[in-house]
Structures are given as C-alpha cells and as structure tokens.
Amino acid sequence: MSANLKLGKYYGTEVQLHWTFFLLVVWVVLSEVLSGASIDRVLFNLQFILAVMICVLLHEVGHLLTAKKIGIKTTKMVLLPVGGISTVEKSTQSPKEELLITLSGPLVNIIIAIILFFAIPVSDYISYDLGQYFTALNDFSVRTFLFFLFIVNVALAVFNMIPAFPLDGGRILRAVLDIKLSRVKATRVATMISHVIAIVLLLIGLLFNPILLFLSLFLLIGSFSENRVVQHIDLLKGYSVKDAMLKNITVFDPDDTMEEIIRVILRGSETNFVVVEDKKIVGLLYHKDIIKNSDNRTLKVRDLMTTTFKTMETEENLSAAYILMQDEIHPFFPVIEKNELIGAIDFDNLHEFLLMEDRLKY
Template sequence: MKGALHLGTISGIKIEIHWTFSFLIIWVVFLDIQKGGNINSALLNVLLILILFLCVVLHELGHALTAKRFGIGTRKITLLPIGGVALLDKMPEKPGQELLVALAGPAVNVVIAILLSLFIPFKSYFGMDPSRLEGFLNTTGFQSLLLFLFIANIMLAVFNMIPAFPMDGGRVFRALLSFKLGRVKATEIASGLGQILAILFFMLGVLFNPFLILIALFIFVGAYGENQMVKQQSILEGHIVKEAMLTKITFLHPSNTMEEVVNTVLASTEKDFVILENNKIAGVLYQKDIIKNAHNPSILIKDVMQTKIRTVDVSLTITTILEYIRNEKNTFFPVTSKNEVVGAIDMTNISEFIVFKSEPYK
C-alpha cells in the first residue's frame, strides 16, 4: 500500500501506518478544539487514539500469528483510519482453520479488556449518570484511561464480529456455514448478508453519521470481492497453467531497441514480453517499462528489462498463479517445461479462461 510509514517488525511481520491515518489525527484534534478544548486536551485525545491503535495492532497480530500456525504467512499489517489490515498470503480454506484465524483478533481484544478490568473499580462507576461518566472519560487520569481502553476494546471485539465481509464476523459466519454447505455457497450467503448490512449502514450514515457511509462502502466492496474471488478459485480448482497459457507470443532479444518494441506492441495485442538470449530466459519487459522508456527509441531492452523474475512450470495450478499475482503485484509470468520456455501466462488470459469455464455459475 503506497504512502505508508514503516514502524517496525514483529515476528517477521512489517507494521506500517498509512498516510491517511493523519486524517484521523486531524479530525480528533478538530473535534476537541470545536468543543472548547486546548492543546493539552487535544494531545491527550491523540495519545488515546495511538494507544487504542496499539490494541488494533495486537488484534491483527492475533490473526497473523494464528494463521502462521497453519503455515500461512503475513507480509505486513497496515494501520488505516478505519482500523488495521493484516495482509495474509491467503485465508485458510479449511473451515476449522478459518474459524480460529477469524476469532483470534476479537479474542485478543477480549483478553485485553479482561486484563484491564482487573484494575478498574467498576462499583464506583455504576452510580454515575451517562453525562457524568462521559465527563469522567474526558478527564486526564490513569483510571479514566483504563476505562476508556476497556470500553474501546469491548467495542472493537463487538464491531469486528458483525457478520459481514471483510469483518472478522463475516469470516466466522462463512466458516460455520462451510461445514455444511461448502466454501462457495457459504461465501455467497455470507457475502449477500454483508452487502445487505452495508446498505443498512449507508442509510444510517446518510441520516446520522457520514463516517458510516465509508464503513458501508468498505463492507460492500469487500463482500463483493470475496464472493468473486472464491467463485474464481472454485472454477480454477484442478486446472493447470498449461490449459490457460499463451503460446503464440513474441520473444525479444536484449539487443532489440525500444523502437522495435513499440512497433511490435502497436502491431499486436501483446504488452509484456519474454526476453530470450541463447534460448534462455534473460528477463521480462513489462508494459510499464515500455511506456516509461518509449520516448527514447534507441535504448536497448537489456537496459530496461527486469531480470529478477519468477518463472512457472506448465504443471503448476492456476490458483497458485493467482496467489503470486496477489502477493507480488505482478500479472505476467514466463512458462517453462523441462527448463525450456514454452509460453507465458498473465491475468488477462486467466480471466478469459475463467469466462469460458464459468457457464455453470451463471
């Protein structure tokens, strides 16, 4: 995710904070000043937000470390204004494993709340009316901080258990349904419920709080995307690269010029190219590098091609290619058979393959 500040690494997992997080800080300060606060109160509220997001990091680590037990890695955790996102290499497909990974995050918040409760004198708060309790939470003090964090962690656990993708509750709901209905049907039902809830949040956002509109969009897009991804994976299950790869492709040489490349692009539908030298793969020339250097027709391919590339075997499953695409942000791979290049595969061809194989799902 572009524009993120690296904060550190825990158990091999990068922790980052996205630049949009600054909007939340600005909003918190703005609200405090609008209510008649001062610099001290604004800084206190910012500190509370930062401590709260430490709990969010622990929540995401709960997901990541549980997934690690099932052999699934997590590349990074990114903090956003609406929460945190753990970028797992993939979600477990076994219902029991997905259930544990999904529950691990909210469970962390529950544990934090239980630990905090040991130091909170609840009896003294029971007699407070709501306005007095709100005033207490807004005061500077250790006890008010503990109570704020206790309430916040309970709310985080409850909010994340809303049964809508990409919330944890949506994954819990899908996992429970998968035991009986299978992953595809379970995802379809859970995704549908998520989109219904997203519409409800949108309506509430229009009437009461614009922030709910952002959450509604997040849920709606996440639910739709999850459903489409699982359907695609189901369609591609058991199919290998050989069935969907490109075989009629143009091989270029490192000594070819950018002018020759541009002419080839204009005369065909190809946009990425495998570069061969002595019948061996020397690299790949991606569309982005062609566009970047098209203004310099005399430059040689060897000066702009990418040499650190992944090649894939014809027998590899297409679902594995999709994992590479998601994790590496690359959509074009040379294909080999017995160490000889035989073609290439890209996201465009995979999408066409899905279209031709998806008739039963219409």
C-alpha cells in the same frame, strides 16, 4: 502508487498502514483545533490514535500467528482504524481452521480488554454519571487513557463480530455455514447477509450518521470481493497454469533498444515482456516502464528491465496462481517447465479464462 504507508516486514508479512489512519489524524487535529482545544488535549488524542493502531496490529498478529501455525503464510497485512485486511498465499478450505484463524483476532482484543479491566480498574468508572464521564474526557491522565483504550478494545472485538464480510464475523458465519454447505454456497449466503446488514447501515446512515455510509460501502465492497474470489477459485479447481498461459510470447535480449520494444507493442497486443540472455530469464519489462521511457529510443532493455521477479511452473495449481496475482502490482509471470521458458501468464489472460469457464459452468 499505493497511498498506504509501509511499516516493514514482520514474520515474513509486509505490514502497511491504510491511508484512512492519516485521514483520522487530520480529522482529529482539525476538530480539536477548531474547537479551541489545548495542545495537551491534541497530543493526548494523537497518542491515543497510535495506541489504537497498535491494538489493531496486535489483532492482526493474532490472525497471522494462528494461520502460520496451521501452515498458511500471510503475505500482506493492511491496518485500518476498524481492523485489518490480510492477504494469504492460500486460503483454508477447512471450516475448523477458518474459525480458529478468525477468532484469534477478536480474542487478542478481549485479552487486552481483560488486562485493562483489572489494571485500571474499570469498576471504578462503572458508577460514573454523565457529568463525571464528561469530566473524565478532560482528564489527560494515564488512567483515563487506559480506560478509553479498554473501551476501544471491547468495541473492536464487538464490531469485528458483526456477521458481514470482510469483518471477522462474516468469516465466522461462513465457516459455520460451510460445515453443512459447500464453501461456495456458504460464501454466497454469508454475502447475502452481509449485503442486508450493509443496506440497513446505509439507511440508518442517511437518517442519522454519515459515518455509517462509509461503513456500509466498506461492507458492500468487501463482501462482493470475497464472494467473487471464492467463486473464481472454485472455477479454477482442477486446472494448472499451462491451461491459461500465453504461449506465443515475444522475448527481448538485454541489448535490444526501446525502438525495437515500441515496434513490437504497436504491431501486437503484448504489453509486458520477458527478457532472456543465453536461454536464461534475466528480467521483465513492464508496460508502465516502457511508456515512461518511450521518448528515449536508444535506451537498452538492460537499463529498463526489472531484475526481481517471480516465475510459475506449468503444473502449478491455477487457483494458487490466481490468489498470488491478486496482490501483485504487476501480475505478469514467466512460465517455466524444467527451468526452460515456455510462456507467460498475466491477470488479463487469466480473467478471460475465468469468463470462458464461467459461461461453461453457469
């Protein structure tokens, strides 16, 4: 189960708050309490974290609306303190479109910062000396709140322009390189640059600031993941779902029992199953649900199966299926042709297909 908090759906996109936001709240409260801060200061900081979360959300909405205008649907958005990570149904192959989508996020923060710059106004704070800034830290006025929010939006825009995946700057770098190189090569070069930046941050973090160690890890994992996904999508070009699907699958009837399910699992390698009634797919049986209820051998399939599911067509693009599976809790889909079940596809089988293709190509 994900530790992220689901905030609901907006424009058809599931929005989640990453668990690190809760960690940030705990860290702020504990540090303030241990330092003997007043209740007013603690509440001020908690309200400020909420405001930062809203700014991050608006940043991601900028990406979302631009992608939607281009024709790319965002299925999920995860908000982190430093930005967000979005999952799309298909990735754009156009450098121009990627630039437009990517720049729209930092642009939102810049617009917020410009509005705040004149609303506060920020020019009053520019002439402050160090002592005055320290005094401002203990001023819980709306004006001070907005000034720090201005700083955060500038920081979000600048930070996200660092040329490293999975930050916006890494995607901008890839889009620029993609004008001259292929997408795979552009991603590979951008990933190498991301790794260099991550290693530099790692060394600085070891010497000065441990927080940079987490940032370095974030960049390393994000860049590795982005490069792998792009390589996999490239390998799957020209293939359809029927090329990688499981053909000889076991199906169950809603009235079959747990005893029969366990018997099939023990004698074979299948773990997830399609449930069919009168030649119609009515549900799916997932391995985790089978294990959870395995002590009740008389339990019927209809009481165990999941009735909300997606199917795939045999001629569906395999790279599109791969992208869809990336974000599924249960990456297992019945495969149909002319509304008739002819097989299934799961991530394990698709991964094996990728391994075979990778060896052939490289």
